[in-house]
Amino acid sequence: MFKRLPGDEARNLVTTTPDTAVVFRPAVVQTPAILTLIIFAWRVLTGCVRLLWRHPVAVLLALTPVVLTLVYGWRTALLLLAPAPTGMLAWALTDRHDFVRLIGLRVLAWWRLVWVYRRHWQSVMVVSGLGRHLWGRDYLPQLGKVTCTAWADLVTVRMLKGQSVKDWADRLDHLAQGFGAASCRVAVIRGGRLQLTFPRTDPLAVPLDALPLPDVPTVGPVEIGKQEDGRPWRLKVHGTHVLVAGATGAGKGSIIWSTIRALLPAVRADLVEIWALDPKLMELSYGRALFGERYAATPEECADLLDQAVTVMQERAARFAGVLRSHTPTVEDPFILVVVDEVAFLTAYQADRQLKQRISAALATLTTQGRAVGIGVMAALQDPRKEVMNIRNLFPDKIALRLDESEQVDMVLGDGARDRGALADHISPVPERGAGVGYVRLEASPDPVRVRAAYVSDTDIRDMAAAFAAGRDAA
Numbered sequence: 001m002f003k004r005l006p007g008d009e010a011r012n013l014v015t016t017t018p019d020t021a022v023v024f025r026p027a028v029v030q031t032p033a034i035l036t037l038i039i040f041a042w043r044v045l046t047g048c049v050r051l052l053w054r055h056p057v058a059v060l061l062a063l064t065p066v067v068l069t070l071v072y073g074w075r076t077a078l079l080l081l082a083p084a085p086t087g088m089l090a091w092a093l094t095d096r097h098d099f100v101r102l103i104g105l106r107v108l109a110w111w112r113l114v115w116v117y118r119r120h121w122q123s124v125m126v127v128s129g130l131g132r133h134l135w136g137r138d139y140l141p142q143l144g145k146v147t148c149t150a151w152a153d154l155v156t157v158r159m160l161k162g163q164s165v166k167d168w169a170d171r172l173d174h175l176a177q178g179f180g181a182a183s184c185r186v187a188v189i190r191g192g193r194l195q196l197t198f199p200r201t202d203p204l205a206v207p208l209d210a211l212p213l214p215d216v217p218t219v220g221p222v223e224i225g226k227q228e229d230g231r232p233w234r235l236k237v238h239g240t241h242v243l244v245a246g247a248t249g250a251g252k253g254s255i256i257w258s259t260i261r262a263l264l265p266a267v268r269a270d271l272v273e274i275w276a277l278d279p280k281l282m283e284l285s286y287g288r289a290l291f292g293e294r295y296a297a298t299p300e301e302c303a304d305l306l307d308q309a310v311t312v313m314q315e316r317a318a319r320f321a322g323v324l325r326s327h328t329p330t331v332e333d334p335f336i337l338v339v340v341d342e343v344a345f346l347t348a349y350q351a352d353r354q355l356k357q358r359i360s361a362a363l364a365t366l367t368t369q370g371r372a373v374g375i376g377v378m379a380a381l382q383d384p385r386k387e388v389m390n391i392r393n394l395f396p397d398k399i400a401l402r403l404d405e406s407e408q409v410d411m412v413l414g415d416g417a418r419d420r421g422a423l424a425d426h427i428s429p430v431p432e433r434g435a436g437v438g439y440v441r442l443e444a445s446p447d448p449v450r451v452r453a454a455y456v457s458d459t460d461i462r463d464m465a466a467a468f469a470a471g472r473d474a475a
Protein backbone atom coordinates (compact mmCIF):
# COMPACT_ATOMS: atom_id res chain seq x y z
CA MET A 1 0.00 0.00 0.00
CA PHE A 2 2.71 2.52 0.97
CA LYS A 3 5.39 3.12 -1.54
CA ARG A 4 8.78 4.07 -0.09
CA LEU A 5 10.52 6.88 -1.89
CA PRO A 6 14.29 7.13 -1.75
CA GLY A 7 15.45 8.90 1.41
CA ASP A 8 18.34 8.64 3.84
CA GLU A 9 17.76 6.42 6.80
CA ALA A 10 18.60 8.12 10.06
CA ARG A 11 20.81 5.28 11.22
CA ASN A 12 22.95 5.66 8.08
CA LEU A 13 23.62 9.35 8.60
CA VAL A 14 26.97 10.06 10.12
CA THR A 15 28.53 13.36 10.92
CA THR A 16 32.27 13.67 10.70
CA THR A 17 32.57 17.14 12.18
CA PRO A 18 32.37 17.25 15.99
CA ASP A 19 29.60 19.48 17.51
CA THR A 20 27.66 19.61 14.25
CA ALA A 21 23.97 18.77 14.39
CA VAL A 22 23.02 15.71 12.38
CA VAL A 23 20.67 16.61 9.55
CA PHE A 24 17.95 14.05 8.94
CA ARG A 25 16.21 13.83 5.66
CA PRO A 26 13.03 11.85 6.34
CA ALA A 27 11.80 9.25 3.93
CA VAL A 28 8.88 10.58 1.84
CA VAL A 29 5.77 8.42 1.77
CA GLN A 30 3.31 9.06 -1.06
CA THR A 31 -0.32 8.45 -0.11
CA PRO A 32 -2.44 6.87 -2.82
CA ALA A 33 -5.25 9.09 -4.18
CA ILE A 34 -7.97 6.67 -3.14
CA LEU A 35 -6.92 6.95 0.49
CA THR A 36 -7.03 10.75 0.29
CA LEU A 37 -10.51 10.59 -1.20
CA ILE A 38 -11.73 8.23 1.50
CA ILE A 39 -10.37 10.48 4.24
CA PHE A 40 -11.94 13.54 2.59
CA ALA A 41 -15.33 11.80 2.25
CA TRP A 42 -15.15 10.71 5.88
CA ARG A 43 -14.46 14.26 6.99
CA VAL A 44 -17.38 15.61 4.95
CA LEU A 45 -19.67 12.97 6.44
CA THR A 46 -18.62 13.61 10.04
CA GLY A 47 -18.88 17.37 9.39
CA CYS A 48 -22.48 16.96 8.19
CA VAL A 49 -23.39 14.79 11.17
CA ARG A 50 -21.78 17.31 13.53
CA LEU A 51 -23.64 20.18 11.86
CA LEU A 52 -26.93 18.32 12.17
CA TRP A 53 -26.20 17.47 15.79
CA ARG A 54 -25.17 21.00 16.77
CA HIS A 55 -27.69 23.01 14.76
CA PRO A 56 -30.70 20.79 14.03
CA VAL A 57 -33.15 23.71 13.74
CA ALA A 58 -30.94 25.69 11.37
CA VAL A 59 -30.34 22.61 9.20
CA LEU A 60 -34.06 21.86 9.13
CA LEU A 61 -34.86 25.44 8.16
CA ALA A 62 -32.31 25.37 5.36
CA LEU A 63 -33.29 21.96 4.02
CA THR A 64 -37.08 22.20 4.14
CA PRO A 65 -37.44 24.64 1.18
CA VAL A 66 -35.00 22.61 -0.88
CA VAL A 67 -36.79 19.31 -0.19
CA LEU A 68 -40.24 20.81 -0.80
CA THR A 69 -39.11 22.37 -4.07
CA LEU A 70 -37.59 19.11 -5.26
CA VAL A 71 -40.65 17.05 -4.31
CA TYR A 72 -43.58 19.40 -5.15
CA GLY A 73 -42.08 22.09 -7.39
CA TRP A 74 -41.33 25.70 -6.47
CA ARG A 75 -44.92 27.04 -6.68
CA THR A 76 -46.28 24.58 -4.10
CA ALA A 77 -43.19 25.05 -1.97
CA LEU A 78 -43.69 28.82 -2.00
CA LEU A 79 -47.36 28.42 -1.12
CA LEU A 80 -46.56 26.08 1.74
CA LEU A 81 -43.69 28.14 3.12
CA ALA A 82 -45.03 31.68 2.73
CA PRO A 83 -47.14 31.66 5.95
CA ALA A 84 -44.06 31.13 8.14
CA PRO A 85 -42.11 34.34 7.26
CA THR A 86 -45.39 36.28 7.03
CA GLY A 87 -46.32 35.15 10.53
CA MET A 88 -42.85 36.06 11.79
CA LEU A 89 -43.10 39.50 10.24
CA ALA A 90 -46.51 40.05 11.79
CA TRP A 91 -45.16 38.93 15.17
CA ALA A 92 -42.14 41.22 14.87
CA LEU A 93 -44.36 44.17 14.02
CA THR A 94 -46.96 43.57 16.71
CA ASP A 95 -44.78 42.39 19.62
CA ARG A 96 -41.25 43.53 18.94
CA HIS A 97 -40.01 42.97 22.47
CA ASP A 98 -41.00 39.29 22.66
CA PHE A 99 -39.94 38.66 19.07
CA VAL A 100 -36.46 40.06 19.75
CA ARG A 101 -36.18 38.13 23.02
CA LEU A 102 -37.38 34.77 21.74
CA ILE A 103 -36.22 34.79 18.13
CA GLY A 104 -34.01 37.76 17.31
CA LEU A 105 -31.43 37.32 20.04
CA ARG A 106 -31.25 33.55 19.50
CA VAL A 107 -30.62 33.93 15.80
CA LEU A 108 -28.06 36.63 16.54
CA ALA A 109 -26.36 34.34 19.09
CA TRP A 110 -26.12 31.54 16.54
CA TRP A 111 -24.75 33.90 13.93
CA ARG A 112 -22.17 35.37 16.32
CA LEU A 113 -21.13 31.88 17.42
CA VAL A 114 -20.52 30.75 13.85
CA TRP A 115 -19.26 33.94 12.29
CA VAL A 116 -17.29 35.59 15.08
CA TYR A 117 -16.31 33.15 17.80
CA ARG A 118 -15.92 29.77 16.12
CA ARG A 119 -14.32 31.29 13.02
CA HIS A 120 -11.63 33.16 14.98
CA TRP A 121 -11.39 30.88 18.01
CA GLN A 122 -8.29 28.95 17.05
CA SER A 123 -6.25 31.94 15.91
CA VAL A 124 -7.22 34.13 18.88
CA MET A 125 -6.49 31.34 21.36
CA VAL A 126 -3.08 30.52 19.88
CA VAL A 127 -1.96 34.12 19.34
CA SER A 128 -3.12 35.26 22.79
CA GLY A 129 -1.28 32.34 24.38
CA LEU A 130 -4.40 30.70 25.81
CA GLY A 131 -4.07 27.77 23.44
CA ARG A 132 -0.94 25.67 22.97
CA HIS A 133 0.64 24.12 19.92
CA LEU A 134 2.52 21.06 21.13
CA TRP A 135 4.04 18.26 19.09
CA GLY A 136 2.05 19.29 16.04
CA ARG A 137 -1.28 19.40 17.88
CA ASP A 138 -3.37 22.37 18.93
CA TYR A 139 -4.65 22.26 22.51
CA LEU A 140 -7.45 24.83 22.66
CA PRO A 141 -9.88 25.86 25.39
CA GLN A 142 -13.33 24.67 24.44
CA LEU A 143 -15.78 27.22 23.10
CA GLY A 144 -19.19 26.64 24.68
CA LYS A 145 -22.52 28.38 24.31
CA VAL A 146 -22.98 31.92 23.04
CA THR A 147 -25.95 33.87 24.41
CA CYS A 148 -26.83 37.36 23.24
CA THR A 149 -28.41 39.97 25.47
CA ALA A 150 -29.54 43.35 24.21
CA TRP A 151 -26.05 44.78 24.71
CA ALA A 152 -23.49 41.97 24.97
CA ASP A 153 -22.44 38.47 23.94
CA LEU A 154 -22.00 36.03 26.80
CA VAL A 155 -19.61 33.27 25.79
CA THR A 156 -19.03 30.20 27.94
CA VAL A 157 -15.64 28.57 27.82
CA ARG A 158 -14.10 25.43 29.25
CA MET A 159 -10.53 26.21 30.24
CA LEU A 160 -7.65 23.91 29.43
CA LYS A 161 -6.68 21.68 32.32
CA GLY A 162 -4.05 23.52 34.32
CA GLN A 163 -5.15 27.00 33.32
CA SER A 164 -6.16 29.56 35.92
CA VAL A 165 -8.70 32.39 35.82
CA LYS A 166 -5.77 34.79 36.02
CA ASP A 167 -4.40 33.42 32.73
CA TRP A 168 -7.62 34.65 31.12
CA ALA A 169 -7.88 37.84 33.14
CA ASP A 170 -4.40 38.80 31.94
CA ARG A 171 -5.49 38.49 28.32
CA LEU A 172 -8.77 40.37 28.29
CA ASP A 173 -7.41 42.92 25.88
CA HIS A 174 -6.24 40.20 23.45
CA LEU A 175 -9.68 38.59 23.60
CA ALA A 176 -11.53 41.88 23.08
CA GLN A 177 -9.38 42.85 20.12
CA GLY A 178 -9.41 39.33 18.71
CA PHE A 179 -13.20 39.15 18.62
CA GLY A 180 -13.73 42.77 17.62
CA ALA A 181 -15.25 43.98 20.91
CA ALA A 182 -14.49 47.17 22.81
CA SER A 183 -13.77 45.27 26.01
CA CYS A 184 -14.07 41.88 27.65
CA ARG A 185 -14.88 40.73 31.16
CA VAL A 186 -14.40 37.34 32.74
CA ALA A 187 -16.44 35.62 35.43
CA VAL A 188 -16.23 32.13 36.86
CA ILE A 189 -19.33 29.99 36.34
CA ARG A 190 -17.96 26.95 38.17
CA GLY A 191 -14.67 25.07 38.39
CA GLY A 192 -13.01 25.07 34.99
CA ARG A 193 -15.76 27.04 33.26
CA LEU A 194 -15.77 30.74 32.55
CA GLN A 195 -18.13 33.26 31.10
CA LEU A 196 -16.68 35.96 28.88
CA THR A 197 -18.74 39.10 28.33
CA PHE A 198 -18.13 41.00 25.10
CA PRO A 199 -20.21 44.20 24.92
CA ARG A 200 -21.62 44.93 21.46
CA THR A 201 -22.93 48.38 22.34
CA ASP A 202 -22.53 50.64 25.33
CA PRO A 203 -25.91 51.16 26.97
CA LEU A 204 -24.31 53.67 29.34
CA ALA A 205 -22.92 55.93 26.61
CA VAL A 206 -25.78 58.39 26.92
CA PRO A 207 -26.20 60.45 30.14
CA LEU A 208 -29.23 59.66 32.27
CA ASP A 209 -31.48 62.42 33.45
CA ALA A 210 -32.25 62.74 37.14
CA LEU A 211 -34.59 59.94 38.19
CA PRO A 212 -38.08 60.75 39.44
CA LEU A 213 -38.44 61.03 43.21
CA PRO A 214 -39.65 57.76 44.76
CA ASP A 215 -43.37 57.71 45.52
CA VAL A 216 -42.88 56.26 48.97
CA PRO A 217 -40.25 57.25 51.51
CA THR A 218 -37.49 54.65 51.52
CA VAL A 219 -34.07 54.07 53.04
CA GLY A 220 -33.74 50.72 51.32
CA PRO A 221 -31.31 50.39 48.47
CA VAL A 222 -32.10 53.56 46.55
CA GLU A 223 -32.24 53.75 42.78
CA ILE A 224 -29.54 56.13 41.57
CA GLY A 225 -28.82 55.03 38.01
CA LYS A 226 -28.57 52.14 35.61
CA GLN A 227 -26.49 48.98 35.39
CA GLU A 228 -24.89 47.96 32.12
CA ASP A 229 -27.50 45.27 31.56
CA GLY A 230 -30.25 47.88 31.73
CA ARG A 231 -31.43 47.04 35.23
CA PRO A 232 -31.73 49.84 37.80
CA TRP A 233 -28.67 50.48 39.91
CA ARG A 234 -29.76 50.44 43.52
CA LEU A 235 -27.30 51.63 46.11
CA LYS A 236 -27.46 50.47 49.69
CA VAL A 237 -26.93 53.35 52.09
CA HIS A 238 -28.68 52.29 55.30
CA GLY A 239 -26.58 49.73 57.15
CA THR A 240 -23.35 50.44 55.34
CA HIS A 241 -20.84 53.17 54.44
CA VAL A 242 -20.03 54.13 50.87
CA LEU A 243 -16.77 55.43 49.48
CA VAL A 244 -16.87 57.07 46.05
CA ALA A 245 -13.49 57.43 44.35
CA GLY A 246 -12.99 59.25 41.08
CA ALA A 247 -10.63 61.69 39.41
CA THR A 248 -11.67 65.28 39.03
CA GLY A 249 -14.72 65.54 36.79
CA ALA A 250 -15.50 61.82 37.13
CA GLY A 251 -19.01 62.61 38.35
CA LYS A 252 -18.79 62.02 42.10
CA GLY A 253 -21.39 64.75 42.50
CA SER A 254 -23.93 62.76 40.49
CA ILE A 255 -23.67 59.82 42.92
CA ILE A 256 -24.01 62.06 45.94
CA TRP A 257 -26.94 64.01 44.50
CA SER A 258 -28.76 61.00 43.05
CA THR A 259 -28.59 59.41 46.50
CA ILE A 260 -29.84 62.53 48.24
CA ARG A 261 -32.63 62.84 45.66
CA ALA A 262 -33.75 59.26 46.18
CA LEU A 263 -33.77 59.76 49.96
CA LEU A 264 -35.68 63.05 49.78
CA PRO A 265 -39.19 61.64 50.40
CA ALA A 266 -37.79 59.90 53.49
CA VAL A 267 -36.15 63.18 54.56
CA ARG A 268 -39.54 64.88 54.19
CA ALA A 269 -41.10 62.14 56.28
CA ASP A 270 -38.43 62.76 58.97
CA LEU A 271 -37.13 59.22 58.60
CA VAL A 272 -33.78 60.39 57.23
CA GLU A 273 -31.47 63.28 58.01
CA ILE A 274 -28.68 64.29 55.69
CA TRP A 275 -25.67 65.92 57.30
CA ALA A 276 -23.45 67.61 54.75
CA LEU A 277 -19.73 68.30 54.97
CA ASP A 278 -18.67 70.46 52.07
CA PRO A 279 -15.02 71.50 52.56
CA LYS A 280 -14.68 72.46 48.88
CA LEU A 281 -17.71 74.75 49.27
CA MET A 282 -18.86 73.69 45.83
CA GLU A 283 -20.79 70.50 45.58
CA LEU A 284 -23.27 70.53 48.43
CA SER A 285 -23.75 74.27 48.81
CA TYR A 286 -26.28 74.21 45.97
CA GLY A 287 -28.75 72.35 48.10
CA ARG A 288 -28.05 73.97 51.47
CA ALA A 289 -31.76 74.30 52.22
CA LEU A 290 -32.01 70.50 52.30
CA PHE A 291 -29.56 70.17 55.18
CA GLY A 292 -30.77 72.91 57.52
CA GLU A 293 -28.39 73.26 60.46
CA ARG A 294 -26.50 70.13 59.45
CA TYR A 295 -24.21 71.77 56.94
CA ALA A 296 -20.53 72.45 57.51
CA ALA A 297 -17.93 73.95 55.22
CA THR A 298 -14.85 75.08 57.19
CA PRO A 299 -12.66 72.35 58.71
CA GLU A 300 -13.64 73.51 62.25
CA GLU A 301 -17.35 73.30 61.43
CA CYS A 302 -16.81 69.90 59.81
CA ALA A 303 -15.01 68.60 62.90
CA ASP A 304 -17.84 69.89 65.13
CA LEU A 305 -20.51 68.28 62.94
CA LEU A 306 -18.67 64.96 62.92
CA ASP A 307 -18.30 65.11 66.72
CA GLN A 308 -22.04 65.72 66.99
CA ALA A 309 -22.68 62.65 64.84
CA VAL A 310 -20.40 60.61 67.12
CA THR A 311 -22.32 61.87 70.18
CA VAL A 312 -25.65 60.85 68.62
CA MET A 313 -24.12 57.49 67.74
CA GLN A 314 -22.90 56.86 71.27
CA GLU A 315 -26.18 57.97 72.81
CA ARG A 316 -28.09 55.59 70.50
CA ALA A 317 -25.64 52.76 71.16
CA ALA A 318 -26.19 53.16 74.91
CA ARG A 319 -29.96 53.21 74.46
CA PHE A 320 -30.14 50.31 71.99
CA ALA A 321 -27.72 48.06 73.90
CA GLY A 322 -29.44 44.79 74.73
CA VAL A 323 -32.72 46.00 73.22
CA LEU A 324 -32.15 46.34 69.47
CA ARG A 325 -29.67 44.57 67.23
CA SER A 326 -30.33 46.54 64.11
CA HIS A 327 -31.71 49.98 63.44
CA THR A 328 -35.08 50.74 61.86
CA PRO A 329 -35.55 54.40 60.94
CA THR A 330 -38.20 56.19 62.97
CA VAL A 331 -39.05 59.86 63.48
CA GLU A 332 -37.33 59.68 66.89
CA ASP A 333 -34.26 57.89 65.58
CA PRO A 334 -33.96 58.69 61.88
CA PHE A 335 -31.28 57.26 59.64
CA ILE A 336 -28.45 59.82 59.49
CA LEU A 337 -26.42 59.94 56.30
CA VAL A 338 -23.22 61.93 56.75
CA VAL A 339 -22.16 63.07 53.29
CA VAL A 340 -18.56 64.21 52.93
CA ASP A 341 -17.42 65.72 49.65
CA GLU A 342 -13.66 65.41 49.04
CA VAL A 343 -12.87 63.83 52.37
CA ALA A 344 -9.10 64.19 51.75
CA PHE A 345 -9.44 67.96 52.32
CA LEU A 346 -10.34 67.16 55.90
CA THR A 347 -7.86 64.36 56.46
CA ALA A 348 -4.73 64.16 54.29
CA TYR A 349 -4.54 67.79 53.12
CA GLN A 350 -5.53 69.40 56.42
CA ALA A 351 -2.65 71.55 57.69
CA ASP A 352 -3.90 71.80 61.28
CA ARG A 353 -2.71 68.52 62.80
CA GLN A 354 -5.03 68.59 65.78
CA LEU A 355 -8.05 69.19 63.60
CA LYS A 356 -6.93 66.50 61.21
CA GLN A 357 -6.65 63.98 64.04
CA ARG A 358 -10.03 64.95 65.45
CA ILE A 359 -11.71 64.55 62.07
CA SER A 360 -9.94 61.27 61.28
CA ALA A 361 -10.86 59.84 64.68
CA ALA A 362 -14.52 60.86 64.29
CA LEU A 363 -14.72 59.35 60.80
CA ALA A 364 -13.07 56.14 61.97
CA THR A 365 -15.49 55.91 64.91
CA LEU A 366 -18.53 56.48 62.72
CA THR A 367 -17.43 53.99 60.08
CA THR A 368 -16.66 51.29 62.62
CA GLN A 369 -19.65 51.67 64.92
CA GLY A 370 -22.29 53.74 63.14
CA ARG A 371 -23.96 51.13 60.93
CA ALA A 372 -25.91 49.25 63.54
CA VAL A 373 -27.38 52.39 65.11
CA GLY A 374 -28.50 54.00 61.87
CA ILE A 375 -25.61 56.29 60.99
CA GLY A 376 -24.00 55.95 57.59
CA VAL A 377 -21.15 57.79 55.93
CA MET A 378 -20.91 58.52 52.23
CA ALA A 379 -17.52 60.00 51.38
CA ALA A 380 -16.12 61.11 48.04
CA LEU A 381 -12.47 61.51 47.20
CA GLN A 382 -10.19 61.86 44.20
CA ASP A 383 -7.13 59.92 45.27
CA PRO A 384 -7.74 56.53 46.89
CA ARG A 385 -4.16 55.85 48.04
CA LYS A 386 -3.68 54.74 51.67
CA GLU A 387 -1.56 57.80 52.43
CA VAL A 388 -4.54 59.96 51.49
CA MET A 389 -7.34 57.82 52.94
CA ASN A 390 -6.01 55.46 55.55
CA ILE A 391 -9.51 54.36 56.61
CA ARG A 392 -10.74 53.39 53.16
CA ASN A 393 -11.09 49.76 54.23
CA LEU A 394 -13.63 50.78 56.83
CA PHE A 395 -16.09 51.49 54.01
CA PRO A 396 -17.82 48.21 53.12
CA ASP A 397 -19.12 49.51 49.78
CA LYS A 398 -16.95 51.28 47.29
CA ILE A 399 -17.55 52.80 43.89
CA ALA A 400 -14.75 53.34 41.39
CA LEU A 401 -15.52 56.09 38.90
CA ARG A 402 -12.94 57.19 36.32
CA LEU A 403 -9.48 56.81 37.87
CA ASP A 404 -6.15 58.10 36.63
CA GLU A 405 -4.08 54.98 37.19
CA SER A 406 -4.78 51.29 36.75
CA GLU A 407 -3.36 50.42 40.20
CA GLN A 408 -5.99 52.62 41.83
CA VAL A 409 -8.78 50.29 40.68
CA ASP A 410 -7.78 47.45 43.02
CA MET A 411 -7.17 49.97 45.82
CA VAL A 412 -10.85 50.91 45.59
CA LEU A 413 -12.61 47.69 44.62
CA GLY A 414 -10.22 45.17 46.13
CA ASP A 415 -7.57 42.84 44.75
CA GLY A 416 -8.23 41.38 41.34
CA ALA A 417 -11.12 43.71 40.48
CA ARG A 418 -9.32 45.19 37.49
CA ASP A 419 -8.29 41.75 36.25
CA ARG A 420 -11.95 40.82 36.27
CA GLY A 421 -12.77 43.73 34.01
CA ALA A 422 -13.25 46.82 36.22
CA LEU A 423 -11.42 49.10 33.79
CA ALA A 424 -12.10 52.31 35.69
CA ASP A 425 -8.90 53.81 34.27
CA HIS A 426 -10.31 53.38 30.75
CA ILE A 427 -13.52 55.34 31.36
CA SER A 428 -13.82 58.25 28.96
CA PRO A 429 -12.83 61.66 30.36
CA VAL A 430 -15.46 63.23 28.07
CA PRO A 431 -18.29 64.13 30.48
CA GLU A 432 -21.12 63.05 28.13
CA ARG A 433 -19.62 59.60 27.71
CA GLY A 434 -17.88 58.92 30.98
CA ALA A 435 -19.04 61.17 33.84
CA GLY A 436 -20.97 59.17 36.41
CA VAL A 437 -19.83 55.86 34.86
CA GLY A 438 -18.13 53.52 37.28
CA TYR A 439 -17.73 50.02 38.62
CA VAL A 440 -19.19 48.53 41.77
CA ARG A 441 -19.11 45.19 43.43
CA LEU A 442 -22.59 44.11 44.33
CA GLU A 443 -23.29 41.89 47.30
CA ALA A 444 -23.02 38.17 46.61
CA SER A 445 -20.73 38.53 43.61
CA PRO A 446 -17.02 39.20 43.31
CA ASP A 447 -17.47 40.36 39.72
CA PRO A 448 -17.52 44.11 39.17
CA VAL A 449 -20.61 45.58 37.56
CA ARG A 450 -20.47 48.64 35.29
CA VAL A 451 -22.97 51.34 36.21
CA ARG A 452 -23.88 54.93 35.47
CA ALA A 453 -25.39 57.38 37.91
CA ALA A 454 -28.17 59.67 36.78
CA TYR A 455 -27.13 63.28 36.40
CA VAL A 456 -28.81 65.66 38.83
CA SER A 457 -28.28 69.08 37.29
CA ASP A 458 -27.93 72.34 39.20
CA THR A 459 -31.49 73.20 38.19
CA ASP A 460 -32.73 69.85 39.57
CA ILE A 461 -30.92 70.55 42.84
CA ARG A 462 -32.37 74.04 43.14
CA ASP A 463 -35.85 72.68 42.39
CA MET A 464 -35.40 69.98 45.01
CA ALA A 465 -34.25 72.52 47.60
CA ALA A 466 -37.07 74.95 46.75
CA ALA A 467 -39.73 72.22 46.87
CA PHE A 468 -38.32 70.95 50.16
CA ALA A 469 -38.26 74.42 51.74
CA ALA A 470 -41.83 75.05 50.54
CA GLY A 471 -42.96 71.73 52.05
CA ARG A 472 -41.35 72.61 55.40
CA ASP A 473 -42.96 76.07 55.44
CA ALA A 474 -46.38 74.60 54.70
CA ALA A 475 -46.03 72.01 57.49
Ligand SMILES: Nc1ncnc2c1ncn2[C@@H]1O[C@H](COP(=O)(O)OP(=O)(O)OP(=O)(O)O)[C@@H](O)[C@H]1O
Pocket (backbone or CB within 6 Å): 207, 208, 246, 247, 248, 249, 250, 251, 252, 253, 254, 382, 431, 432, 435, 436, 437, 452, 453, 454, 455, 456
Ligand atom coordinates in the same frame (compact mmCIF):
# COMPACT_ATOMS: atom_id res chain seq x y z
N1 LIG B 1 -23.88 61.21 35.78
C1 LIG B 1 -23.50 62.12 34.89
N2 LIG B 1 -23.90 62.02 33.61
C2 LIG B 1 -23.49 62.94 32.72
N3 LIG B 1 -22.68 63.97 32.99
C3 LIG B 1 -22.27 64.13 34.23
C4 LIG B 1 -22.64 63.20 35.26
N4 LIG B 1 -22.06 63.59 36.41
C5 LIG B 1 -21.36 64.69 36.13
N5 LIG B 1 -21.47 65.02 34.82
C6 LIG B 1 -20.80 66.14 34.13
O1 LIG B 1 -19.45 66.11 34.52
C7 LIG B 1 -19.09 67.32 35.15
C8 LIG B 1 -18.20 67.04 36.37
O2 LIG B 1 -18.98 66.37 37.33
P1 LIG B 1 -18.73 66.49 38.90
O3 LIG B 1 -18.48 67.91 39.27
O4 LIG B 1 -19.81 65.76 39.58
O5 LIG B 1 -17.39 65.72 39.02
P2 LIG B 1 -16.57 65.46 40.33
O6 LIG B 1 -16.10 64.07 40.29
O7 LIG B 1 -17.37 65.88 41.54
O8 LIG B 1 -15.34 66.44 40.10
P3 LIG B 1 -14.51 67.28 41.20
O9 LIG B 1 -13.83 66.28 42.06
O10 LIG B 1 -13.58 68.09 40.37
O11 LIG B 1 -15.54 68.10 41.94
C9 LIG B 1 -20.40 68.01 35.52
O12 LIG B 1 -20.32 69.39 35.42
C10 LIG B 1 -21.36 67.47 34.51
O13 LIG B 1 -21.37 68.28 33.36
